[in-house]
Amino acid sequence: MSHTAHIPSHRKPRRSASKMALRAGVAGGVLSTLAVAAAAGTANAAEPVTETIEMPTLTTDLSTQIAQSADATQQAADSYELRAEQDAAAVKAAKQAKEDQAQAEKKAEAKAKAEAAAKKKAEEERASRAAERTTLSATAGSGSGASADADVAAPASGSVGTVISFLKAQLGDAYVMGASGPNAWDCSSLVQAAFKQAGVDLPRVSQDQSVSGTPVALSNVQVGDILYWGGAGSAYHVGVYIGNGQYLDAANPSKGVVIQDLSGYPADGAVRVL
Numbered sequence: 001m002s003h004t005a006h007i008p009s010h011r012k013p014r015r016s017a018s019k020m021a022l023r024a025g026v027a028g029g030v031l032s033t034l035a036v037a038a039a040a041g042t043a044n045a046a047e048p049v050t051e052t053i054e055m056p057t058l059t060t061d062l063s064t065q066i067a068q069s070a071d072a073t074q075q076a077a078d079s080y081e082l083r084a085e086q087d088a089a090a091v092k093a094a095k096q097a098k099e100d101q102a103q104a105e106k107k108a109e110a111k112a113k114a115e116a117a118a119k120k121k122a123e124e125e126r127a128s129r130a131a132e133r134t135t136l137s138a139t140a141g142s143g144s145g146a147s148a149d150a151d152v153a154a155p156a157s158g159s160v161g162t163v164i165s166f167l168k169a170q171l172g173d174a175y176v177m178g179a180s181g182p183n184a185w186d187c188s189s190l191v192q193a194a195f196k197q198a199g200v201d202l203p204r205v206s207q208d209q210s211v212s213g214t215p216v217a218l219s220n221v222q223v224g225d226i227l228y229w230g231g232a233g234s235a236y237h238v239g240v241y242i243g244n245g246q247y248l249d250a251a252n253p254s255k256g257v258v259i260q261d262l263s264g265y266p267a268d269g270a271v272r273v274l
Helices: 017-142 158-169 187-196
Strands: 214-216 226-229 237-243 246-250 257-261 269-272
Touching (some): 158 187, 158 237, 158 246, 187 237, 187 246
Antiparallel strands (some): 226 237, 226 269
16 A cells, blocks of 8 residues: 555546536637627627718718709700700791791782783773774864763864863873873873864973963863963963863873862863864
8 A cells, every 4th residue: 555545635536528528618609609799799889980981972972863863854854845846836837838828829829810800901991092092083184073972061162072082082091201192191291182183283391381372260161171280381280171170181100191170189270272
């Protein structure tokens, strides 16, 4: 027996390997749990920083993109609306132009018809006047001056009737200063030509015609008397009295050869040559 056998041993009893492994595993698990918890805590602690720094940036960018998208959409809508208005205006303008053209063509056609009718009428009147002039000339040449107009009454002689008939055959002719017929006259050339039909040679101008016969008071004027406006010897216009308070003259460019009322334009004097 050993001399130390009676002394109790102070060593701790040896643990079994299985117990030691179990404790190591528990300890490792605890440490792992603590490590995970620490990591999670660190991550959770960092999250507010991430939200505070990064979220405003993301929100601003997104707002900018939304605003830009809205602007682009509005611009596209405005562009489409403008294009629609332009198309509508173009259609309306084309329609109006077509209507205007049709109206212009209609007016031109009506004007052409009116001009053709007026030309035909003028030609007929010209032919009629030419026939009357031929008849009057033949009558004057043969010495017969009987008047076919009811307005030419006594004391008008045959020669006065010839004058009046010639004058009335020129109604509607143009007034042209200096013209002497056969389709255009001034006041004195018409009077001269009319009295020439009756064999009376008068001066060419109104000043001389106003003193070429016997002066007559306007209250005693008779058919065939020459009326004048202005002074005797300085008259600026002449015509011939045809009865019933009327006279015939080549009035002016706007009227031409016409019959007018003496009351509307009273003469200043008169002379009698027949």
